[in-house]
Amino acid sequence: MKPLRFFAILLPAVSTVSAFAQDAAAPATPDASSNIPYSQITFVAFILAILILLIAILVLLRAIKILSKELLNPTPLPAPVSEEMVEWSAWAKKKKNKPGIMSKILGLRPLSEEKELLMEHEFDGITELDNPTPRWFMWLFYATIFFGVAYLFNYHILGWGKLQDEEYVAEMQKAEKDKAAHLTQSADNVDENTVKENTDAAVISAGEAIFKQNCVACHGDKGQGIVGPNLTDEYWLHGGKINNIFKTIKYGIPEKGMISWEKTLTAKQISDVANYIKSLKGTNPPNPKAPQGDKEG
Numbered sequence: 001m002k003p004l005r006f007f008a009i010l011l012p013a014v015s016t017v018s019a020f021a022q023d024a025a026a027p028a029t030p031d032a033s034s035n036i037p038y039s040q041i042t043f044v045a046f047i048l049a050i051l052i053l054l055i056a057i058l059v060l061l062r063a064i065k066i067l068s069k070e071l072l073n074p075t076p077l078p079a080p081v082s083e084e085m086v087e088w089s090a091w092a093k094k095k096k097n098k099p100g101i102m103s104k105i106l107g108l109r110p111l112s113e114e115k116e117l118l119m120e121h122e123f124d125g126i127t128e129l130d131n132p133t134p135r136w137f138m139w140l141f142y143a144t145i146f147f148g149v150a151y152l153f154n155y156h157i158l159g160w161g162k163l164q165d166e167e168y169v170a171e172m173q174k175a176e177k178d179k180a181a182h183l184t185q186s187a188d189n190v191d192e193n194t195v196k197e198n199t200d201a202a203v204i205s206a207g208e209a210i211f212k213q214n215c216v217a218c219h220g221d222k223g224q225g226i227v228g229p230n231l232t233d234e235y236w237l238h239g240g241k242i243n244n245i246f247k248t249i250k251y252g253i254p255e256k257g258m259i260s261w262e263k264t265l266t267a268k269q270i271s272d273v274a275n276y277i278k279s280l281k282g283t284n285p286p287n288p289k290a291p292q293g294d295k296e297g
Helices: 003-025 038-072 083-097 101-106 111-117 135-157 164-188 201-214 242-251 267-279
Strands: 118-123 126-129
Touching (some): 111 118, 201 267
16 A cells, blocks of 8 residues: 555544544633643644554555565575585685795784684783794894804904904005015016116115125226226216116126126116116215216216
């Protein structure tokens, strides 16, 4: 039944009942102590009862409509699940719960096992998981402890390793040796084209020692000249520049009795002797040999 049709049938009945209630209440004498007439109270109560009845009827009609719709169009039963579908569902669920590569590396357990990891205590609805630290992380932690102990014994107790200040001293000593070796190697690579004049005391002293050991017999102990020419004046037979002196010592002058020292002395030793001879200019030793060759400034 439609709700509007129901109200159309119900309204005449309500009007009849209302008129009957007014006729029945007319002869009654109103109570002087009450401000509201008795007939009006009865009418309001009757109207409220009718409204409650209408609401109950509407709810009942709604329930009947839903029930009839369900009876006319029943929900189909789910199709039977095959054994293959059950196996596939179980495999998919197992694969979903299978931990990934990162979870294996970090040693984490899957979310499906969280209930097994819950700890006993709880606060404000918050629980804590007892997810242990991965083994690889713990082994790494133990390795750092072992390294620290070994470092302490090696550097501070047994003294096998060198501390920073000791390493600094050793590095500086090694650098000095490397520097000296480099300078020696560089000096041995010198020739008549690259030799440079050097007035350093160490160079002059080294050249003097070589001169007195190999050149005194011909040039005298002070370079004044004996068989060979005087090396202290301004006159030179084969040039008085450092390159000329180096070349003369290295290759010699065989026709004049000056032998080659290339195979006897190193390039550095020849350079030291040449610089020593260059330093003899103007020393004016006693009994010098007469000048020979051309004068050079």
